[in-house]
Amino acid sequence: MKVVVCCKRVPPTDARIKVASDGSGIDEEGVQFVLNPYDEFAVEEAVKLKEAGKAEEVIVVGVGPADTAAVLKNALAMGADRAVLVKDDAGYRDPLSIARALADAIGAEEGVGLVLCGRQSVDQQSLAVGPMLATIAGMGCVMDVVKVEVGDGTASVHREAEGRSEDIEVKLPAVLTAQRGLNEPRYAKLKEILKAKKKPFAEREFDFGEPRATIEKLSPPPERQAGKIVGDGPGAVPELVKLLRDEAKVL
Amino acid sequence: MADTKVLVFCEVQRGRFKKGSLEALSEAKRIVGKAGGGSVVAVAVGNGVGDIAGELKAYGPDRVIVCAPDWLEGYNGEAHGRIVAEIAKSEAPTAILVTATLDGKDLAPRVAAALGVTIATDCTAIDSDGDGRLSVVRPVYAGKAYATIKIADTPQVVSLRPNSVPVAEAEGAAAVETVEPSFGAGDLRYTVKAVNAAKTEKADLTEADRVVSGGRGLKGPEHFSILEELAETIGATVGASRAVVDAGWRPHADQIGQTGKTIAPTLYLGFGISGAIQHLAGMSTSKCIVAVNKDPEAPIFKAADYGIVGDLFEVVPALTEELKKLQADG
Secondary structure: OEEEEEEOEEOOOOOOOOEOOOOOOEOOOOOOOEEOHHHHHHHHHHHHHHHOOOOOEEEEEEEEOOOHHHHHHHHHHOOOOEEEEEEOOOOOOOHHHHHHHHHHHHHOOOOEEEEEEEOOOOOOOOOOHHHHHHHHHOOEEEEEEEEEEEOOOEEEEEEEEOOEEEEEEEEOOEEEEEOOOOOOOOOOOHHHHHHHOOOOEEEEOOOOOOOOEEEEEEEOOOOOOOOEEEEEOHHHHHHHHHHHHHHOOOO | OOOOEEEEEOOEEOOEEOHHHHHHHHHHHHHHHHOOOOEEEEEEEOOOHHHOHHHHHHEOOOEEEEEOOOOOOOOOHHHHHHHHHHHHHHHOOOEEEEEOOHHHHHHHHHHHHHHOOOEEEEEOEEEEOOOOOEEEEEEEHHHOEEEEEEEOOOOEEEEEOOOOOOOOOEOOOOOEEEOOOOOOHHHOOEEEEEEEEOOOOOOOHHHOOEEEEEOHHHOOHHHHHHHHHHHHHHOOEEEEOHHHHHOOOOOHHHEEOOOOEOOOOOEEEEEOOOOOHHHHHHHOOOOEEEEEEOOOOOOHHHHOOEEEEOOHHHHHHHHHHHHHHHHHOO
16 A cells, blocks of 8 residues: 655744734745655655555655755655645745645555544644545544554554543545554664655645635733742742732632 | 534544544634624544543533444544534534644645635634634734635635634523444544553643743753653643754644644743744744843844743742742642
8 A cells, every 4th residue: 555644844843933013924934845744754654664564665745845856855864755736926825725735646556544633733733624525535643643554454553542542443545544652753874864865756636725724923921010029949939929919819 | 694503523542532622612602602693513533532522511612522433443644534524514504614733734735625615723822803804813824924714605714723712601591412433444534553652641732721842952861850850849741842843852743833743832941942933933932031041142032921030940940940839839
């Protein structure tokens, strides 16, 4: 079977985010976009499946502006076989539209047994594209998986939920979203980076239609009032408790 | 507008409705109120939920719809998603609200996609107009920016971050109606084979009202016991920084931050956490932040409402004692 991995370009998690002065988006100047950290887990898992002989081909698919190509090439350097970029220059695209574009690209491939996504992108952090894509494509979907074993026509997965974990059996084809703990993504070796440049890279178009949701405004987070240092060491504890009770009224 | 109709999925865990779902119900009442009329429909799904569905009436839904097939024990995203989508198709609401717990985050996109509409997830505020059209605020880039979003699709599907809006009791005349799904367990693409539930009555991290969190300053996994004792004293849930999770001191599930859980408790107490930008991203919507760190320059003090500079191994036991004393005094 083929395994598709959905990839997005995002600002690194330690990047300072500056809202553009017109409030329409972020100021991208100087931002070094990277492959979404959760997508790295997904790519790693797909490549491991190929190395274990469970997958014939690993295809990475991304939706985004032209420079999404760079993170798709990172995924190729990690061991994926080819990349497909669905070009989209909209600054903001809602989760359903992205899921539709991905489903369209995946639908053009034959023999896809598994689609892996990061559980969320660290920019929009919707946690929605994976399950939406599955619903559109008519596939089962398990979110937040930390262990995957591909069998014959099914996959056994372990997922982390809130206050519990679950063992799940899902029919293939299916969409799985990768949670931290699934694996340790590899660093691409120089030789692989060079090889990645020669791997097949295709571009697709998708008709997104009218926007389904729009960002009216992007604002910096509300300023927190400067806090106060109550004091030093355990001697400050009685005063802290008093403040929490009488001033903050949280006890 | 009188045809404003808000459907609220009410999540059940361990035989009780989640507080976040009651928050969503309360928000739905406010949306309908602002629209000058309309209705709120509460939906509960799963075997046995009929027994507790009456509890929802205290939050003022106009109707309560229960779907409780005996084969649906616990949460199954596919089954729950299909059932809620079926109910939504027949009810044709103008908006659907879900609490953004992990199960809510799993469910809502499935429902929205089945209805062919988009979603705004993990919102911290909802504003609405006289036509029941929503304008929602959601933290993006891990809280480094806030996006105000308008959804053009109908229904407007929104998940609401727990602890973001107050719960309000309201009059409700709702009778409980029961519906059946159009499909059975055999039609599902996935089956939950085993559930390993945490043996705790504690609130889940994402919706806990109080959180006690530890970082590298704890120096080792064994020292978390002092935080657990403090948490026990005030009924808090224990969380951790990424450094601590990466070191294997605490499970992934406890991690707060950009690549962990996002929390918004009333009270957050952080000990031995320097306050990396990724950690702050996960807890900066907490209402009151207390930080204890021996480094006065630790960035977490900039985010904190109250700070103590000092050795957490001295401060934590003193704090636990002081809080016990406070409770004893009533």
